[in-house]
Amino acid sequence: MGVLKWVLRVIPTLLFILCILAAFATHGFSLKSTLFSASPEEVLAEKMLTPLNADVGGEEFLKIVDSGVEGDKMFVTLSACSPFPANVTVKSASLYAGGSEFNLVGPVVIPAGGSAILRFEAPFNASSAQQVAAGLEVDKITLKMEVKGVEVEFQRFATPTLTAADRRSRWG
Amino acid sequence: MTTVEKASEGLWRRLNFFGVLAGILTFLLPFSGAWWHLTLGTDGGIFSILASPFEFKFLIFNKQISTAEAVRFSPLLWWLCLAFKLCYAYFGAALLAGSLLSLSEKHAESAETLVRYSALKLLWLVVAFVVVLFIATFLVNSATQLMSGALIDFSMPHIVGTGKFAMSSGNFHISAPINVGFTSTFAVAIIASALGIASRIYQKRISSVLKRA
Numbered sequence: 001m002g003v004l005k006w007v008l009r010v011i012p013t014l015l016f017i018l019c020i021l022a023a024f025a026t027h028g029f030s031l032k033s034t035l036f037s038a039s040p041e042e043v044l045a046e047k048m049l050t051p052l053n054a055d056v057g058g059e060e061f062l063k064i065v066d067s068g069v070e071g072d073k074m075f076v077t078l079s080a081c082s083p084f085p086a087n088v089t090v091k092s093a094s095l096y097a098g099g100s101e102f103n104l105v106g107p108v109v110i111p112a113g114g115s116a117i118l119r120f121e122a123p124f125n126a127s128s129a130q131q132v133a134a135g136l137e138v139d140k141i142t143l144k145m146e147v148k149g150v151e152v153e154f155q156r157f158a159t160p161t162l163t164a165a166d167r168r169s170r171w172g
Numbered sequence: 173m174t175t176v177e178k179a180s181e182g183l184w185r186r187l188n189f190f191g192v193l194a195g196i197l198t199f200l201l202p203f204s205g206a207w208w209h210l211t212l213g214t215d216g217g218i219f220s221i222l223a224s225p226f227e228f229k230f231l232i233f234n235k236q237i238s239t240a241e242a243v244r245f246s247p248l249l250w251w252l253c254l255a256f257k258l259c260y261a262y263f264g265a266a267l268l269a270g271s272l273l274s275l276s277e278k279h280a281e282s283a284e285t286l287v288r289y290s291a292l293k294l295l296w297l298v299v300a301f302v303v304v305l306f307i308a309t310f311l312v313n314s315a316t317q318l319m320s321g322a323l324i325d326f327s328m329p330h331i332v333g334t335g336k337f338a339m340s341s342g343n344f345h346i347s348a349p350i351n352v353g354f355t356s357t358f359a360v361a362i363i364a365s366a367l368g369i370a371s372r373i374y375q376k377r378i379s380s381v382l383k384r385a
Binding site for chain 2: 015148
């Protein structure tokens with residue numbers, strides 16, 4: 001019985017030793033690369049970005065489609081592409097353009113990997129209306145989205161802040 | 173009752189049913205999936221961790237990171253998980269063999285050795301897993317409390333429950349519910365552990381009956 005007990009105990013020990021040896025042998029007996037072959041953040045980031053790039057296909061997340069005046073309201077419509085392989089609900093959003101604040105009319109669901117139109121409206125304002133009619137430049141956009149219970153809120157400055165050199169080149 | 177019937181009844185009593193069941197379950201457990209999960213978000217979430225002593229899986233939008241990517245994380249951890257898998261399949265096989273061998277008077281002693289050796293192995297693993305999880309969640313919570321006021325607000329439930337994760341950075345803010353809990357495979361592991369205890373007690377009874385006879 002002593003032999004059986006001995007054999008029973010030796011087999012798991014051997015299995016562990018062999019697996020540890022195999023881990024080191026397949027990574028050139030380097031402690032660092034055996035413990036962490038690649039940094040976990042690197043692999044996760046790679047994995048996180050793959051669906052983003054694959055589904056959006058390099059398209060911009062937000063793109064201005066149209067702007068104008070309708071009755072006593074000004075409007076801006078944006079096309080939004082889902083950067084995730086899941087439905088994205090835009091709960092609320094606002095943008096600044098031509099000195100006016102536009103608000104999203106209602107929540108919009110962007111289908112997984114697809115796109116949807118976001119319509120923003122603002123009360124009519126004579127000074128802004130001219131700019132709206134001439135074509136808008138969005139200064140700042142704030143979005144509150146929800147993806148699978150995760151709420152994401154971000155601000156994006158669509159028009160980069162002008163530097164002194166830019167101003168000189170534009171206005172002489 | 174005839175002599176043949178008596179002998180047949182005695183034979184069935186010598187079979188360690190608990191051990192047979194526990195052995196089969198212990199053998200299959202390493203290949204039956206995760207014991208515990210952590211999900212960021214709802215409805216499958218955007219990120220999940222599935223863990224057991226035999227494997228660690230990461231899922232992003234329900235897409236599993238492949239074996240090759242898992243090896244890239246930590247080759248040593250991957251190989252250790254493999255060692256655990258093989259060892260517990262071996263313990264299950266030993267328990268099954270011991271429980272069946274108890275039918276034979278000739279191999280009764282070997283049967284007892286096999287059952288005594290392997291019956292409680294799963295129980296210790298289940299206890300160790302829960303203790304490690306508890307320590308890990310405690311450390312994560314303590315580390316987050318130490319960083320209070322930082323950009324990350326993180327409350328991790330201890331082993332089972334719901335918590336929250338929030339992070340702010342400049343113009344970006346993200347908040348998500350965290351859901352952690354055990355899977356049905358863990359329930360199977362507990363049942364197998366209980367059967368393992370029962371098999372060890374029953375094996376003692378079989379041995380004492382055989383010694384008296």
